Amino acid sequence: MKIGLVRRGYSATGGAEKYLLRFAAALEETGHEAVLFTDRKWPEDVWGNRETVLLKEAGKSPRQFADALEKAGPKDRCDILFSLERVWDCDVYRAGDGVHAAWLERRARFEPGYKSAFRQIQKKHRELLEIERSLFSPEGGVRVIANSEMVKREIESHFGLKGDRVSVIPNGFDAPERTDLERQSMRDSKRKELGLVAEERTVLFVGSGWERKGLRFAIEAVEEIGSGIRLVIAGTDRRSPKLSRPELVKPLGPVSDLEPLYEAADLFVLPTIYDPFSNASLEAAAFGLPVITSDANGLADHIPPLHGAVVPVGETLVGAFQQTESRADENREIVREQFSTALNRERTLDFLTN
Incomplete structure (x- = not known):
């Protein structure tokens, strides 16, 4: 045929x-x-x-x-x-x-x-x-x-x-097969490269077209929490993000290899205004990250069983950041079996x- x-x-x-x-x-x-x-x-x-x-x-x-x-x-x-x-x-x-x-x-x-x-x-x-x-x-x-x-x-x-x-x-999505030792080594190396300290919770945002993907909501939440948290941004846009606490946000620009970032982060966030089914969210889950996203992301229908949190689009992410546990290795297996x-x-x- x-x-x-x-x-x-x-x-x-x-x-x-x-x-x-x-x-x-x-x-x-x-x-x-x-x-x-x-x-x-x-x-x-x-x-x-x-x-x-x-x-x-x-x-x-x-x-x-x-x-x-x-x-x-x-x-x-x-x-x-x-x-x-x-x-x-x-x-x-x-x-x-x-x-x-x-x-x-x-x-x-x-x-x-x-x-x-x-x-x-x-x-x-x-x-x-x-x-x-x-x-x-x-x-x-x-x-x-x-x-x-x-x-x-x-x-x-x-x-x-x-x-x-x-x-x-x-x-x-199929994540590369790695041993626990390889993943930990990649995590330690990337966090050191980015200047992230052990007690600092790292939230990863991936994507371009920041207005649609709701980056401003993630920035607002991190700046409201104010300490012990960093937002790492992989991607670009025509306009730079508005920051009142620039020390809490680390823009990286376009990143070709996201795997080390997924391993280095503790949480993944995508408070999108509209995303039929975010590939970046699925990839993050495949690397063991809890996914905090809006109810305007098609992947939100899979939380649970995927670990993370779903927040109504446009509402504050502070509670989700504070209440969601870092890392979720169960997500790796769920993605492997179902996606x-x-x-x-x-x-x-x-x-x-x-």
């Missing part, structure tokens, strides 16, 4: 690209074939000699890409069309970016009214909303993979799409082919 995979653009560090590469390999291992529909040729050392259909006139806007895919007649070139992008039509759509309409609603709670009003008339947002209405139409035939129960609930409430057309398949990439691929392939 030939499976068509739809992805716009290419980024060497992109999570969707890594997902598609793993999935294409899994297809081949099970006797299937992958063909990529995209607007940019992927490097040969990445995609290899697999078939690629380059979409002409894809342009830069969401609608232009969706129109270009339609013109290419993708369903005539494959048996099943599996899209990771919002498009007019496909057999299966993976809603990895969540529901755009829900994101706009959540964002509006935390910004001036004029910004929300302006966003509603911007071309990009109008196009995304239009494509979503078509993609999630109850009268259509597109089946949907949501990566969290939260996203499934949003699809149901916004578009009335219910039943077996929507299936929840969480993201997957492996192999399990994700198996569930996805089963949904596509049955």
